[in-house]
Amino acid sequence: MTISTTIRLRAAALLSGLALALAGCFMSPxxxxxxxxxxxxxSFTFSYEGEIFFLGLSKLAQMGAAAEESFTPSECFSDETFEPRECTKEELEAQRAEWDAGAAERAARAKKDAETMKAIMGGIDPSDPKAAEQLVKLLERQKGWNRVVHKGDGLFEVSYAVSGTTGHDFMFPMIESFPPVNPFVQMFLRDGSQARINAPGFAIQNGDNPIGGMAGGMGALAGLAAMGAAEGSDTPAVPSGPVLEGTFTIRTGPGMRILANNTDEGPEAAPGGGEVLRWSISQGTTQAPTALIATAR
Structure with missing residues (x-):
């Protein structure tokens, strides 16, 4: 095979399996x-203003679903010079027969993948043209989701705010019928009036963070597409994922103590008492924000 053919086949393989390979990180900020x-x-309040990307509703997932729908013959080579040559009719027929023989297996795999993605999306079929509209309605009927707007290609602009008591752990986002995976922010309550706060979704390059796998997968696909363009192949352009960029802030009330944190600057005094922790998040963030706070003396 030539480099361009290898690129095309590798890209198709990556695309066809991407949606399920990233099933555990189908949402990202x-x-x-x-x-x-x-x-x-x-007591606490939590807010999130900005973008959330749903992989299953993106062009990237659509490309993966369509990657194996059409037959593309492989290149043929000269036995003497190993240079590409035009395939004979017999060779093309043999390739086509091999493709046709795998039709049932591909159909079964596609059906299973579609069912899995539908389950991940809380029963919403990502292939349905109204899937984004259904997701908007699902989110808006939940408490806290004050505004949800689909910007296209699986990217949603949201305004979320909720207040609650610290009698239980907290996680964001939590969506009705969706599996509780790849949280952006978690708060775990410990004995002794302590709260451990983690934000695994705000570290795209963290090796322990599954969302980093999504970034890696997109990066690999983008690299293949760039190589294909350089070789003049027909490798399709790979859609880019969301740009991770934002700020995460933790504020404590008077009398509380920050026992540990991984900010660059450490806690700042807050007007009226209490302290503030701030993290600037970007594509290069390597550590998920974390803090341990004593909520009472």
Missing amino acids: GKFTSELVLTGPD
Whole structure:
């Protein structure tokens, strides 16, 4: 095979399996501002303003679903010079027969993949033209989702805010009928009036973060597309994913103590008492924000 053929086949293989390979990280943040405020020993407020990307509703997933729908013959080579040559009719027929023989297997795999993605999307069929509209309605009927706008290609602009008590753990986002995977922000309550706060979704390059796998997959596909363009092949342009860019802030009330954190600057004093932790998030963020806070003396 020539380089261009290898690129095309590798890209098709990556695309066809991408949606399921990334099933555990089907949501990711884009540009955002988020804040968690511990308003008292037993209360908090949380907000997220910005973008959320749903992989299953993107062109990337659509390309993966369509990658194996059409037959593309492989190149043939000269036995003497190993240079590409035009395939004979018999060779093309043999390739086509091999393709046709795998039709049932491909159909079964496509059906299984579609069912899995539908389950991941809370029963919403990503191939349905109204899937984005259905997701908007699903989110808007949940408490906290004050505004949800589909910007296209699986990217949504949201305004989320909720207040609650610290009698239980907290995670964002949580969507009805969706599996609780790849959280952006988590708050775990410990004995002794302590709260551990983690934001795994805000570190795209963290090796322990599954969302980093999505970035890696997109990067690999983009690289293949660039190589294909350089070789003049017909490798399709790979859609880019969301740009991770934002700020995450934790505010504590008077009398609370920040026991540990991984900010660059450390805590700042807040007007009226309490402290503030701030993280600037970007494509190069390597550590997920984390803090341990004593909510009462």
